[in-house]
Amino acid sequence: MNxxxxxxxxxxxxxxxxxxxxxxxxxxxxxxxxxxxxxxxxIDPVIATSGSNIYIAWVDDTSGDNDIVFIKSDDGGxxxxxxxxxxxxxxxxxxxxxxxxxNVYVVWTASDDIFFAASNDTxxxxxxxxxxxxxxxxx
Numbered sequence: 001m002n003x004x005x006x007x008x009x010x011x012x013x014x015x016x017x018x019x020x021x022x023x024x025x026x027x028x029x030x031x032x033x034x035x036x037x038x039x040x041x042x043i044d045p046v047i048a049t050s051g052s053n054i055y056i057a058w059v060d061d062t063s064g065d066n067d068i069v070f071i072k073s074d075d076g077g078x079x080x081x082x083x084x085x086x087x088x089x090x091x092x093x094x095x096x097x098x099x100x101x102x103n104v105y106v107v108w109t110a111s112d113d114i115f116f117a118a119s120n121d122t123x124x125x126x127x128x129x130x131x132x133x134x135x136x137x138x139x
Contacts, residue, residue: 035071035080038062050099052076057095068092068108072123086129
């Protein structure tokens with residue numbers, strides 16, 4: 001227990017997901033899942049949904065610098081797939097994720113540049129990250 005009387009994991013910087021099958025109305029304890037589950041710190045989670053798909057991205061420093069990590073659930077949050085890290089060779093921050101039908105888009109900043117990756121298969125695979133800031137005349 002930590003000084004606040006909470007379990008040790010509660011004082012760590014991790015990404016937790018709370019899932020309630022009844023919109024939180026019954027008073028039942030929601031399912032809690034640690035989806036970051038790394039040795040580093042995980043911060044700034046963002047979430048998007050499309051149908052029963054849940055998409056989450058966050059900043060993780062396990063590799064020694066801040067990277068963007070993505071994970072998805074296709075069953076309303078009961079199970080999550082493997083983490084997909086985005087490597088942009090910079091110190092990544094401010095992830096954003098949005099989804100529409102089978103398309104999922106992730107954007108973030110790294111070393112003052114803006115990066116973008118897209119998926120057209122509900123987040124199973126993504127394009128190589130594109131540096132939107134490196135285009136001439138775009139900034």
